[in-house]
Amino acid sequence: MISGRPDINQVLSQMRDMRSQVQAPSSPMPSVTKVGGESESGQTVERADFAEMLKNAVNNVNTLQKDATQLAQSYERGDEGVDLPQVMIGLQKSSVSFEAMTQVRNKLVDAYEKIMNMPI
Numbered sequence: 001m002i003s004g005r006p007d008i009n010q011v012l013s014q015m016r017d018m019r020s021q022v023q024a025p026s027s028p029m030p031s032v033t034k035v036g037g038e039s040e041s042g043q044t045v046e047r048a049d050f051a052e053m054l055k056n057a058v059n060n061v062n063t064l065q066k067d068a069t070q071l072a073q074s075y076e077r078g079d080e081g082v083d084l085p086q087v088m089i090g091l092q093k094s095s096v097s098f099e100a101m102t103q104v105r106n107k108l109v110d111a112y113e114k115i116m117n118m119p120i
Contacts, residue, residue, distance in 0.1 A: 008089075061098055064093055064098075065094045065097075067090055068091045068093065071087045072090075075087045
């Protein structure tokens with residue numbers, strides 16, 4: 001067995017974890033908040049910043065693409081420790097993440113167009 005090569009079961013497990021995180025309903029937020037981000041019960045309410053989430057997703061896709069390109073170039077050079085399955089998995093992760101980002105972008109554009117076409 002080649003060291004440093006990701007196990008397919010480990011990759012599948014990571015993909016399932018990411019899918020469950022995306023599909024999991026977020027915890028309900030209290031509807032009433034005080035100034036300063038605290039709810040009436042005194043707990044701090046953490047709000048997701050959409051722009052930050054989108055920026056992180058784009059950066060993640062970019063990182064995956066850079067890593068996949070780097071792996072492919074290392075394999076082409078014949079570097080030790082880089083094998084074809086590792087390269088193919090990296091390229092597939094990059095491709096799937098880019099396709100997902102494209103789908104998200106398409107949904108956002110579609111939602112924006114629907115909002116803009118709403119009667120005032």
